[in-house]
Amino acid sequence: MIEVDNVTLGYGSRNFITAVDGASMTIGRNEIVGVAGESGSGKSTLMRAIYGDFSTGLRLRSGRITATFPDRAPIDCSEMRKTWWQDISYVPQGSMSVLNPLMKVHKQLIDGLPKHKRKGDRRAIRRDLETFLAGLDLDPSVLDAYPHQLSGGMRQRVLVAIASYVGPHLILADEPTTALDVVVQKRILLMLVEIQRRLGNTLVLVSHDLGVHYQIADRLIIMFKGEVVETGPTDEIFANPKHEYTQRLIGSLPRLGTRKSTVTALRRATP
Ligand SMILES: Nc1ncnc2c1ncn2[C@@H]1O[C@H](COP(=O)(O)OP(=O)(O)OP(=O)(O)O)[C@@H](O)[C@H]1O
Numbered sequence: 001m002i003e004v005d006n007v008t009l010g011y012g013s014r015n016f017i018t019a020v021d022g023a024s025m026t027i028g029r030n031e032i033v034g035v036a037g038e039s040g041s042g043k044s045t046l047m048r049a050i051y052g053d054f055s056t057g058l059r060l061r062s063g064r065i066t067a068t069f070p071d072r073a074p075i076d077c078s079e080m081r082k083t084w085w086q087d088i089s090y091v092p093q094g095s096m097s098v099l100n101p102l103m104k105v106h107k108q109l110i111d112g113l114p115k116h117k118r119k120g121d122r123r124a125i126r127r128d129l130e131t132f133l134a135g136l137d138l139d140p141s142v143l144d145a146y147p148h149q150l151s152g153g154m155r156q157r158v159l160v161a162i163a164s165y166v167g168p169h170l171i172l173a174d175e176p177t178t179a180l181d182v183v184v185q186k187r188i189l190l191m192l193v194e195i196q197r198r199l200g201n202t203l204v205l206v207s208h209d210l211g212v213h214y215q216i217a218d219r220l221i222i223m224f225k226g227e228v229v230e231t232g233p234t235d236e237i238f239a240n241p242k243h244e245y246t247q248r249l250i251g252s253l254p255r256l257g258t259r260k261s262t263v264t265a266l267r268r269a270t271p
Pocket residue numbers: 011017018019037038039040041042043044045046056057
């Protein structure tokens with residue numbers, strides 16, 4: 001679905017600072033892909049480029065990023081904006097900097113919808129939103145709240161709901177649980193996994209936490225100093241990490257049980 005081919009990305013024009021250097025990887029359909037790597041290794045930069053958000057001074061210096069969504073012709077990342085929400089959506093870190101503090105949640109949700117979804121009876125749209133939120137275990141009353149009236153975890157869950165409402169083929173979630181307590185983190189991760197299962201789409205989850213990847217990712221992409229240094233099925237990478245950085249990452253984890261039992265424990269721990 002996404003083909004990243006020898007991509008170099010960075011910031012600035014005259015004094016170009018390289019953030020991602022010659023990265024290649026693919027993202028397939030119906031999978032959960034975990035992206036791990038140390039701070040500053042270029043994870044967010046690569047996600048923003050895949051999403052086609054070049055608003056922060058980000059530049060694609062060389063290489064190509066191509067998306068082929070079901071029933072559509074391949075498109076370049078420079079055109080990705082046209083498919084935001086519909087085919088691809090993004091859950092960034094820090095809900096408070098993303099949600100408009102002056103607008104109630106329902107207005108932000110409706111404004112974020114593609115035009116064809118915004119048309120028609122507002123009450124019908126509202127009912128549809130309420131049903132959708134209830135299906136995600138979110139009380140429809142959040143629609144009438146301003147962001148500051150919600151907890152950090154609730155705001156982040158609202159962002160996940162906004163990103164998934166139209167049913168995109170690909171959801172990019174960039175550290176969606178940063179700065180939240182462990183129980184809330186688990187809840188949000190389970191919400192993302194539940195949505196991925198329900199939609200049968202692809203979830204790309206950026207996280208420092210290799211334990212999280214171990215629990216939910218089918219495949220891993222490891223970044224180190226701007227490069228993609230290792231990719232492969234999660235089980236294989238955990239069993240036989242090839243790159244020295246991956247070996248260090250895995251070596252630093254506490255002893256793990258089987259994936260299945262960990263997920264079961266995660267589910268039990270989540271109210
Ligand atoms: N808007 C920007 N302008 C200039 N440089 C930037 C910008 N955003 C990121 N960088 C630089 O690009 C490099 C990669 O940053 P990036 O945020 O992609 O890494 P990351 O792996 O996501 O880090 P973290 O895990 O801390 O979020 C870093 O050196 C960072 O300082």
